[in-house]
Amino acid sequence: MLRLLNYKHPVNLLVAVDIIAFGLLCYHNSSKAFDWKTLLAGVIISVLFCITYLIIVKKGMGDEYLFLIVAMLSSLGFIMIYRLDNEAGFRQFIWLLLGISLFFLSYFAFIKIKTWSKFIYFYIGASFLLYILTLVLGTDIGGSKNWIIVGGFRFQPSEIIKVLFILFLACYFKDPDSLRFPLNKPKFLNTRLGRSLFLMAAVYMNVAFLFLQGEWGTVLLFLLVFLAEVYVFDKGKVLMLVNSAAIIICAAAGYFLVYHIKVRFDIWLNPWADISGKGYQIAQSLFAIAAGGFFGTGIGSGRPDLIPAVNTDFIFSAISEEMGIFGGMAVILLFFILAYRGFKIVMKVEDKFNKALALGIAVQIGIQTFIIIGGVTKLVPLTGITLPFISYGGSSLVTSFILLGLLQALSSGKAQRSGGVDKLDRE
Amino acid sequence: MFDLISSILKYIFTLIIYLFIFGVIRLIYLDIKSMNFKKSENEGYPYLKLINQRENLDFKIEETYMLKNHISVGRGNNNDIVIKDPFVSGKHAEINVVDNNFVLRDLNSKNGTFLNGEILQEGFAYLKDGDKIKFGLIDFLFVDYKA
Numbered sequence: 001m002l003r004l005l006n007y008k009h010p011v012n013l014l015v016a017v018d019i020i021a022f023g024l025l026c027y028h029n030s031s032k033a034f035d036w037k038t039l040l041a042g043v044i045i046s047v048l049f050c051i052t053y054l055i056i057v058k059k060g061m062g063d064e065y066l067f068l069i070v071a072m073l074s075s076l077g078f079i080m081i082y083r084l085d086n087e088a089g090f091r092q093f094i095w096l097l098l099g100i101s102l103f104f105l106s107y108f109a110f111i112k113i114k115t116w117s118k119f120i121y122f123y124i125g126a127s128f129l130l131y132i133l134t135l136v137l138g139t140d141i142g143g144s145k146n147w148i149i150v151g152g153f154r155f156q157p158s159e160i161i162k163v164l165f166i167l168f169l170a171c172y173f174k175d176p177d178s179l180r181f182p183l184n185k186p187k188f189l190n191t192r193l194g195r196s197l198f199l200m201a202a203v204y205m206n207v208a209f210l211f212l213q214g215e216w217g218t219v220l221l222f223l224l225v226f227l228a229e230v231y232v233f234d235k236g237k238v239l240m241l242v243n244s245a246a247i248i249i250c251a252a253a254g255y256f257l258v259y260h261i262k263v264r265f266d267i268w269l270n271p272w273a274d275i276s277g278k279g280y281q282i283a284q285s286l287f288a289i290a291a292g293g294f295f296g297t298g299i300g301s302g303r304p305d306l307i308p309a310v311n312t313d314f315i316f317s318a319i320s321e322e323m324g325i326f327g328g329m330a331v332i333l334l335f336f337i338l339a340y341r342g343f344k345i346v347m348k349v350e351d352k353f354n355k356a357l358a359l360g361i362a363v364q365i366g367i368q369t370f371i372i373i374g375g376v377t378k379l380v381p382l383t384g385i386t387l388p389f390i391s392y393g394g395s396s397l398v399t400s401f402i403l404l405g406l407l408q409a410l411s412s413g414k415a416q417r418s419g420g421v422d423k424l425d426r427e
Numbered sequence: 428m429f430d431l432i433s434s435i436l437k438y439i440f441t442l443i444i445y446l447f448i449f450g451v452i453r454l455i456y457l458d459i460k461s462m463n464f465k466k467s468e469n470e471g472y473p474y475l476k477l478i479n480q481r482e483n484l485d486f487k488i489e490e491t492y493m494l495k496n497h498i499s500v501g502r503g504n505n506n507d508i509v510i511k512d513p514f515v516s517g518k519h520a521e522i523n524v525v526d527n528n529f530v531l532r533d534l535n536s537k538n539g540t541f542l543n544g545e546i547l548q549e550g551f552a553y554l555k556d557g558d559k560i561k562f563g564l565i566d567f568l569f570v571d572y573k574a
Contacts, residue, residue: 007447024432024433027429065451298433298436330444
């Protein structure tokens with residue numbers, strides 16, 4: 001038995017975590033004796049992770065640690081969601097199945113289709129179409145008008161746009177010329193300056209639309225990912241400085257002009273001033289983290305249900321309460337090594353499009369984690385955004401798995417845009 | 428009752444999660460170490476490459492060993508290549524350079540040294556590119572690009 005729990009085989013430990021947690025939850029959720037459904041969910045999910053991991057290892061699908069880390073993260077999230085709300089847990093289970101299938105789908109699609117870097121206008125167009133659809137058809141859920149409901153099936157278009165945005169940036173940094181102004185008339189528009197202006201226009205249009213939807217977290221995420229890409233791939237310093245200045249000015253203006261942003265800032269500085277009103281969320285989150293102590297209250301013994309939005313934005317507080325500070329640090333550590341693996345892939349891949357894409361994915365997962373974990377622990381002002389792979393929510397989970405599939409494809413080395421395409425371009 | 432079980436299991440749970448993280452970091456470390464070697468491999472010296480899956484071995488061992496001049500192999504700590512395998516003798520074998528050729532010599536080890544599956548009969552043999560050398564349970568590949 002103990003031989004199976006050897007650290008040399010992390011996948012066994014993953015299964016052990018799932019079995020322990022779901023075995024415990026069997027007794028927790030029902031007042032009746034034993035809840036077979038819960039155990040079944042735990043077993044199915046462990047088997048699914050094992051099979052996926054084995055496929056990745058046996059078929060040589062590139063980096064085998066990426067999925068292992070993500071499987072642990074989604075297990076922890078799934079355990080917590082199941083413990084908080086049985087029905088949400090069941091829906092999350094369906095989303096996980098869909099997420100893993102889309103992981104494989106995006107892996108194969110990225111390898112099979114060789115022309116991903118040619119569709120820059122499609123990525124911009126599709127993003128803007130989705131934004132406009134959201135504005136027209138959008139439904140208000142939880143304060144932000146950012147949901148589309150189609151026949152009982154609802155999703156958040158901004159999550160899909162996260163993928164499109166990274167693809168768009170990767171296209172631009174592979175070949176800035178791909179973002180050409182169609183006419184030749186005003187000459188300066190086809191210089192390097194003109195293209196930079198176009199890039200900025202496209203990025204800030206994205207930001208403006210998200211601003212209209214009230215998605216502050218995603219605004220921050222897009223701007224930081226954009227800055228990171230510019231910092232790494234743009235040779236001059238001007239674009240970087242101009243954008244940093246623009247972002248700081250926008251943030252300052254936002255603080256004075258937009259009520260929401262000012263409130264967020266004030267809560268961050270002092271949540272105790274209005275603890276029963278605006279500061280309630282963050283105060284509850286801090287109480288929960290404090291209640292956990294080092295090892296937590298134990299799964300099922302705490303009261304994380306007192307935190308508002310605990311399934312989505314505040315899942316980290318719930319994990320910290322029931323699994324303790326050590327559990328919370330484990331989550332952060334896992335994200336660390338995930339981002340680190342991402343950077344290693346960035347250094348390994350050759351093609352510039354692949355490099356920019358891998359960097360975008362790694363940075364996006366890292367920054368998204370920082371924004372929300374920093375937010376709920378009151379390190380930075382809180383902005384509502386999901387914790388990748390852990391939070392409840394179909395769109396977010398599925399998008400994260402699509403990004404993971406792309407990263408997996410990049411790491412496998414089978415997705416090299418074989419110099420041939422480049423050569424054809426030059427001729 | 429539930430609370431009691433839950434509060435006992437939480438320690439085990441945390442321990443397992445950290446073991447998992449340790450395991451993953453260990454694998455990543457091994458992965459990077461083998462990557463670094465490929466970069467520094469500029470001098471064109473021959474080297475010994477481990478064939479066994481390093482993840483499955485209980486003792487510390489490198490993925491590759493450069494062969495510059497005299498090298499001794501054995502379980503004792505004063506050897507150049509230390510293999511803590513119980514089937515390897517304290518002073519097991521040595522590799523010498525004689526006129527630009529590499530000579531593998533068995534130092535009367537208990538379980539013998541094997542070259543390409545056969546035990547070293549006369550106690551020594553010249554090495555050439557692609558030879559398989561076995562000490563105890565450990566297999567090495569002799570790689571010499573010059574040849």
